Structures are given as structure tokens and as C-alpha cells.
Amino acid sequence: MNESYFFEGREITKTYGPVIANYRISFGIKRKEIVGLVGDNAAGKSTLIKQIMGVEQPDEGDFYMDGKCVKITSPMVAKKLGINAVYQELAIFPHLSVVENIFAGELIANRFQILDWKAMKAKVADLLNRLRIEIPLNTLVRNLSGGKRQEVAIARALLHDVRLLLMDEPTAALSVKEREKIFQLILDLKTIHGISIILVGHNIEEVFQVVDRFIVLSRGRKIADIEKSQTSVKEIVAIIVHGGQNELSAI
Amino acid sequence: MSQNVEILQKKRTRIGIFKFRESILTIVIIGLGGVLSLLTPYFLTSSNISAVLIGLSAEGLVTIGMVMVMIAGEIDLSVGGIMALSSVVAGALFLSGVNIWLSAVVGFVLGALSGFVNGWLVGTRKINSFIITLAMMGMTRGIAYILTQGSPLAIGGVPKLFESFGGGDILGIPIFALIFLSCAVVGxxxxxxxxxxxxxxxxxSNVTSAxxxxxxxxxxxxRVFILSAMLASLAGILTLSRFLVATPITGTGVELRAIAAAVIGGTSFSGGEGTILGAVLGVLIVNLINNALILLNVSVYWQSFVNGLLLLVVVLIDNFTQKRSQ
Known part of the structure; x- marks a missing residue:
């Protein structure tokens, strides 16, 4: 396949009993690229994301990182490969501080299991600073606005070096103003930090502002893969609405 | 960087050991103590203070475990039953000729094992903890009744050292209370x-995210259910050492008093928040009020009503302040 892809999926197929969630989907992601993964409900977007993140494994087909076949058997494996995800349901801990949320599941402790708050705070301060996010570190997350919570969730995914970030509807629960901030953050991740992003979204008009390319799924199949410069919001919506029927004319 | 660090330092000065709620509770306790010492000369006597302290220590130990269980989003109704089980098993073994220390260890281990069963069923089988620990409450207290046939077992002739854990003191402070307070600090x-x-x-806070x-x-x-059971067993053994009687009614109703103290101290019923410090202050307040009722010659039948009223008032204040902050 294309040599400029650093991450690829080849012929990915995943079924749940009689339901074919993904059928022979092949795709690639370039460095510093934002790809919009779009499609109607039950198109298979979340299933594909879950497999890239190692939450589920494909029945057939393989993923490739830098041309090498990789078996992503768990989220831990994905993280080691430099893949991480920001989940739709704002997977956060409302009663705990920003620092604890970002270090959730990997709190730094010495060999007696005593936590090292100083080290964690310093790392989070540095991380938020690099991302240009301004949030007081000891604030409880339940006292933050939806937009700030999403920033915490994104920061958490970037705690370790990430090459590919999966974002499932990162702006679903946010106000218009908050959405713009998150989209700006997403653009910064690409241009300043050199991270590639797969962005799952419903609102094509919004997604259109930040992506470089669209991959359209319909009923488990990939029906379009178009550079943004070659298409328009209208066309993408038309492809989604008409599903596979417009496949040929669209490409 | 500098901005975040600045905010970090500003915040640090405000987050000490005492949070807002705990400061309020401390003020209430000091106020209560002040009023009581004015109303009756008996309150500030060392014998009254140490009676209050020793009286709340078993409940306090159980409350430490309850706070941890509630923080983890669960509930443990079996703590009273486990107290009775550990104390009766230890007492019965001693009466059958076993060394008291070995008896105490066996009682303690059995209690902890009940917690392991609770934890295994809730943690890995994912069954609701209210139901599991309700069953365990019945079974543990049931075993205590079966072993004693319902009547208390007096354990005479135990070594003085064993007696001193529940009944002795160091510089006037009951050892039982010292054990409770050390467990609270460590916890x-x-x-x-x-x-x-x-x-x-x-x-x-969020089990799916976890x-x-x-x-x-x-x-x-x-882990949390085993800890809770261990603290309840310890409370049971120390109660045995205090009264030198193993009875199946040990710890009756303690689970509900522990939950009340935890909630008064700021532990959330839905998990994710709470401190042992707050709960200890909660235990103190409840017991000081009960002590006040006794010293002021109010009929003992009022205790339950006043305790219930206190819980209701605290919950209403919480409800009111939370609505306002939203």
C-alpha cells in the first residue's frame, strides 16, 4: 500500500454473530494528518475504533505500524505502540482532581506504594503547559465546565508519547464556544505536536473545518476515502445519506 | 509552566488536612464540649471522657472500614455480624481450653474470611453488595447465636495483658481508644x-472509567471488603477483651450507626468521596450528644430519636448547599 502511511488497517473484518460490523476495511493514516471517520449510525465506526485501540480484536485482517504487522490485543498494547483514545462518554472521575484524572490508572508510587504527588503535579503542569491548557491542577473535575473536562480527557490521552489519537465524538456534549476551543486544540495537536488523529463525528460541517481527509463507512463497509480538497460538505453528506449507491460516482 | 505552578502553589495553601466540612464539624464538637462542661460538672471529668472514648471505639473502628467501602461505591451491612462472630468464636475457643491469644487470632481470621467472601462475590461475581452483605450479616450473627445457644459466655481467668487491650489505659487514655485512633490516622x-x-x-467515582x-x-x-471485615473483627475481639463476655448481640446495629457517622462526616452514599477524619468527627458528635443526653438526665429512649434527627438535619443541609452551588 501507500508508503506515506505509518499506520494501516488491511481487510479488517469484525462480526458479532450474524451482524457484520466491519467488512474488509482497508485504510491508512499519514503522519500529521487528521482523518474524519464518518458514517450513519451503525456504520461500524465505533467497532473500528475499538479494534485499533485493542478493546476488540478483528476476526480477519491485520493492522500495520511502520509497515510491520502488529497484534493489538489490549489497550495497554495500543498505548505502547503510541495509540491512545479519548472516549465519547467523557471517561473522567468527577470527585477527583485534575492531576488524579490525568494519572488515573497509572498513579506514580514508590516501591512502598506511597504516591509521589510532587512528581505527578510537575508532569501534569508541564503537559498542560505544552498543550496550552489552563486549568488549576487541584480543582475537582466535577467543578469544571464540559469543555474543560474534555480538555482534561484529551490531556490524559497525551500523558505518554502518542502518534495516533482516536477521538470518538469529542465535542458531542459541548456548547458551540467550547467546541471551537476543542477543535483549535485538535489542530494544535497536529501542527505543533505532530500527532495524527482519527476523528469520529456526526456534524460534518464541524468536522470539515479540521480534517484533511474523510473516510466514509456505510453498513460496515468503506464506501469513500477522499481528500478534503477534492470534496465538499454537501458531497460527504450525500455519500453518507445515499450509502453505497453513490460509491462509484463519489470516487 | 509558571502559570500552572503558581496556581498549584496558591491552591496548596488552601488544601490542608482539614477541609471545610471537617473544620465545621470540629467547631461543632468544641462548641458541644463547651456547652456540656458549662451545663454539668461531670462532663469534663477524666472518668466521663474516658467512658465516652472507650464507648465509641468499637463503633469507630467499624466506621473506618465503612468509609473505605462507601468510598469504593459499596456498602457493608455485615460488620456487626462479623464483630459478633469474631468475638464469640474467640470466647468459645478459649472456654474449650485453647490459649486466649490463639483463640483471638482464629476469631479474627474467621471474621476477615467473611470479608473475603463478601469481596469475592461483589468484586468478581459482580453481585450487589447490599444483598451479599445482608446475607453475610445474617450468617455471621447466626453462627454467633448457634455457638452460644443465645446466652453470653463469660471468659474468666484470661491473662491481664489480654484484658488490658479492652479495659486498660495509658496515661489515663483507654488503650481501646488509642488503637482506634491509630487505625484512623493510619487509614x-x-x-x-x-x-x-x-x-x-x-x-x-466512576467504575467504567476505572x-x-x-x-x-x-x-x-x-481489598476494601477484607479491610472492613478485619476492622470489624478487631472491634469484636477488643469488645470481648473489654467486657470479658462473648455475646451474640455484640455489635447489633453498628452497621447503621457507622453509615450514619460516615455520612455526617461527608462520605457520599454513591461513592467517590469521603474521609476517615470526617467520619471520626461524625462518631464523636453522635457519641457526645448521647453523652449529653445521659448527663442531662434525658430518658435513654430519646437517644435513637435525636440521632435520627441529627442525620436528617445534616443530610438536609447537604442537600440545600449542593442545590445552591449548582
């Missing part, structure tokens, strides 16, 4: 600074 430290304890908050971030939710829940 609070662990909840703040020790990873396997800190994870109780994560599991209680799983997604790789925390072993099942093991965490198992």
Missing part, C-alpha cells in the same frame, strides 16, 4: 497517599 494516611487505597476513590484506565476493579473491591 487516613493510606487513603491520601497509598496507591492501593487511593484507588478506592477511582472505583467509587476499568478503562486499567484499574483492577474486582481486586480493589475485594
Amino acid at each position: 487516613e494516611f493510606c487513603l491520601r497517599k497509598v496507591k492501593p487505597f487511593r484507588e478506592f476513590y477511582f472505583v467509587g 476499568r478503562l484506565t486499567g484499574i483492577d476493579v474486582g481486586k480493589t473491591k475485594m
